[in-house]
Amino acid sequence: MRPTQMMSGGGGGAPIGKYNHYLGGWGNFGGMKQRGIISYGISPNRQNPFAGAAHDAVFNTFRRFSSQFLYWAPATVAGYYIMNWAVERNEYLNSKAGRAEFGGQAEE
Known part of the structure; x- marks a missing residue:
């Protein structure tokens, strides 16, 4: 029709x-009623939305971490050593020996 x-x-x-x-x-x-159109569905109580979520989370996290590691690790290590040197240098300059060595002069 x-x-x-x-x-x-x-x-x-x-x-x-x-x-x-x-x-x-x-x-x-x-x-009108359609022909040739097929649709499938599943009941919400038959679904398992967290199927494999823990397994995928572990391996996906490792994959993402390993692909980004070389971008941030060198900067983090360099920053740690620079900060450690600055703290030790500051402690030395404010100690008795540092004041005796660099008494009244400004450090270059």
Whole structure:
């Protein structure tokens, strides 16, 4: 059965489609029964949304960590050693021996 002009929007503006079946207006899919359209579904209580989540989390985390390690590790190590040197140098300059060595002069 072919839809009439009135069923397909009145002015002929709505496309009939490949198989001459009208779906209805946008958001109002209540037209004729469709053929050749297959849809599958599963009940929410039959789904397992966390299936393999712990396994995937471990291996995905390792993959992401190993791909970024060489970007931040050298900077972190260098920053640690520079900060350690600065703290030790500051402690020495503020100690009795440091004040005696560099007494009244500004350090270069």
